[in-house]
Amino acid sequence: MYNRWCNLKIHSFVTDATQPLPVDTLQLGRRFRAWPDEVLREVLPRWIGCQRFIYNGKVAEDRLFAVMRRMALRSAPDEAITTPLDQQYSQFKSRELSPWLFEVPSQILRNGAYRWMGAKTRQLRGLAKAPRMRNRNNFDSVMITKELFRFVRVTDPVSGEVCEEIEIGTAAKPIGRIRFKATQSWAVPNSIVVRRGASGKWFVSFTFEEVLEQPLRTTAEIAYELNRLDNAALAEVTLALDRNVRDNCLADNTGRQFDLKAIERERLARKEVGRQRHQRSLARKQKGSSNRRKCARRIACKHEYAANVRRNFAHQTSHQLASDDTFRIYALENLKVAAMVRRPKAKQDPQTGRWLRNGAATKTGLNKSILDSAWGRTKDFLSYKAQRRGKLVVTVPPHYSSQECAACGHIHPGNRNKDRFVCHRCGFKAHADHNAAQVLKKRAITLIRSGALEQAPKPRKRVKFTKNKLGCDTSEACSDARPMSVEPGVRRPLASNTPADAAGEPGASVPDAPGPQRAIAGGAAVKRSQKQKLALCPERGFGQSESRRQRETRVLKRESV
Numbered sequence: 001m002y003n004r005w006c007n008l009k010i011h012s013f014v015t016d017a018t019q020p021l022p023v024d025t026l027q028l029g030r031r032f033r034a035w036p037d038e039v040l041r042e043v044l045p046r047w048i049g050c051q052r053f054i055y056n057g058k059v060a061e062d063r064l065f066a067v068m069r070r071m072a073l074r075s076a077p078d079e080a081i082t083t084p085l086d087q088q089y090s091q092f093k094s095r096e097l098s099p100w101l102f103e104v105p106s107q108i109l110r111n112g113a114y115r116w117m118g119a120k121t122r123q124l125r126g127l128a129k130a131p132r133m134r135n136r137n138n139f140d141s142v143m144i145t146k147e148l149f150r151f152v153r154v155t156d157p158v159s160g161e162v163c164e165e166i167e168i169g170t171a172a173k174p175i176g177r178i179r180f181k182a183t184q185s186w187a188v189p190n191s192i193v194v195r196r197g198a199s200g201k202w203f204v205s206f207t208f209e210e211v212l213e214q215p216l217r218t219t220a221e222i223a224y225e226l227n228r229l230d231n232a233a234l235a236e237v238t239l240a241l242d243r244n245v246r247d248n249c250l251a252d253n254t255g256r257q258f259d260l261k262a263i264e265r266e267r268l269a270r271k272e273v274g275r276q277r278h279q280r281s282l283a284r285k286q287k288g289s290s291n292r293r294k295c296a297r298r299i300a301c302k303h304e305y306a307a308n309v310r311r312n313f314a315h316q317t318s319h320q321l322a323s324d325d326t327f328r329i330y331a332l333e334n335l336k337v338a339a340m341v342r343r344p345k346a347k348q349d350p351q352t353g354r355w356l357r358n359g360a361a362t363k364t365g366l367n368k369s370i371l372d373s374a375w376g377r378t379k380d381f382l383s384y385k386a387q388r389r390g391k392l393v394v395t396v397p398p399h400y401s402s403q404e405c406a407a408c409g410h411i412h413p414g415n416r417n418k419d420r421f422v423c424h425r426c427g428f429k430a431h432a433d434h435n436a437a438q439v440l441k442k443r444a445i446t447l448i449r450s451g452a453l454e455q456a457p458k459p460r461k462r463v464k465f466t467k468n469k470l471g472c473d474t475s476e477a478c479s480d481a482r483p484m485s486v487e488p489g490v491r492r493p494l495a496s497n498t499p500a501d502a503a504g505e506p507g508a509s510v511p512d513a514p515g516p517q518r519a520i521a522g523g524a525a526v527k528r529s530q531k532q533k534l535a536l537c538p539e540r541g542f543g544q545s546e547s548r549r550q551r552e553t554r555v556l557k558r559e560s561v
């Protein structure tokens with residue numbers, strides 16, 4: 001047993017009491033409601049805008065570099081072509097074109113480039129798509145590092161209470177203060193993010209490290225322990241949850257149901273009516289007017305309320321489940337929420353070309369219902385809360401769980417009639433949700449017994465690499481090869497070999513990536529086959545530079561085929 005685990009450094013198997021257990025830390029995140037003072041309410045939106053400007057500048061620059069790499073490859077196909085991949089931002093500062101950038105602290109601008117680098121790194125690792133241009137709706141926060149803020153202790157003049165405020169600015173030149181309401185414990189972080197939501201409310205969020213008394217245990221460790229339990233004990237500690245779309249609730253195998261409170265449902269319905277009314281009113285208002293802005297804010301408030309209710313439900317449910325000491329495994333269906341709420345495909349009559357009904361309106365209602373139940377979020381919250389308590393959350397295949405009999409395993413669509421379940425073979429009767437939860441529980445136990453969870457975890461899934469009809473990849477600059485809004489100038493020759501470039505080499509950072517994924521290039525060479533495909537893609541921006549002769553040859557080739 002020890003030999004099997006010795007190379008995994010599993011702490012729980014350390015039996016020597018004289019040895020102190022290794023200390024683990026956990027990154028915790030906090031988000032508090034905040035109230036900046038009058039000066040900061042003026043200054044912070046400007047900082048947000050400048051940080052966004054740098055971010056967008058880096059996005060545009062990166063796209064330009066991608067185009068340049070492809071152009072250069074066409075003239076010299078065998079040379080490795082690299083472009084800079086760094087956090088420089090000085091090229092965007094210009095006394096004539098962007099004088100406002102000189103009015104904000106340089107750390108704010110640097111953090112804009114830093115945020116872009118974070119997004120770019122995620123892309124190079126295959127975890128996200130290329131960073132895209134942001135606007136004031138989807139980039140409404142500013143990241144402030146510790147040179148520009150400090151927590152100060154103040155006494156409330158009215159109540160006499162001692163609380164903390166965040167002072168923004170350098171120690172020598174403070175600009176203003178942000179009051180915040182801490183609803184949970186926190187520690188001083190290295191950086192904070194101040195955000196103004198669409199409803200006009202301010203929030204301050206940050207992460208900090210918490211030192212755990214006991215180290216966190218891995219999935220493999222917990223699964224190994226659970227697999228050693230006998231059948232009865234394992235069944236006792238397993239709880240399965242079935243997610244019911246129709247009634248919009250969660251049901252477990254013990255017969256409990258988790259649902260929003262009646263008053264919350266009523267309020268949500270009322271707010272929804274109001275939101276629709278405001279939405280109609282918004283459509284009549286003149287664009288850019290202050291009335292329209294006010295109306296948009298009212299709509300945002302209604303959305304915010306609904307989001308708060310859903311998040312609260314997910315937190316309360318996951319806490320109730322995770323803090324129940326009876327259970328050690330939670331089984332959930334492996335549902336692809338993003339795929340389930342996708343819009344249905346447009347349907348076209350093959351003869352007339354007319355557009356047919358595709359059930360989009362019905363699907364919208366179902367999507368709303370799926371999103372309202374906050375499934376994905378409940379699962380995410382439960383996962384981390386369970387992990388902190390040394391428990392396990394597993395996902396099991398959901399197929400036919402509502403039609404399968406929990407007693408005999410017979411699968412038939414006729415077994416289920418709305419919320420009643422009666423087995424056609426053995427006559428087992430139950431509430432449909434509870435039957436489904438019991439089926440899921442059986443599947444979870446099978447999963448634990450199979451030992452699959454004790455293996456090393458699978459590598460994280462990468463972003464889907466899609467190809468359009470022209471055989472051209474749709475990621476990166478291929479689809480966005482537009483000229484830059486701010487001309488950065490070429491800072492270095494194309495073939496520079498800085499460490500940053502080496503880090504940007506997808507082959508280096510993603511050694512196990514399959515073929516086409518390596519071509520998601522950023523500061524790196526594009527594969528030869530990819531390059532050939534790209535050269536045949538005249539609709540894309542860089543295709544404009546294709547010479548007339550090349551174009552004619554291509555057309556001739558196509559015709560001869």
Ligand SMILES: [Zn+2]
Nearest residue numbers: 405408423426
């Ligand atoms: Zn049966």
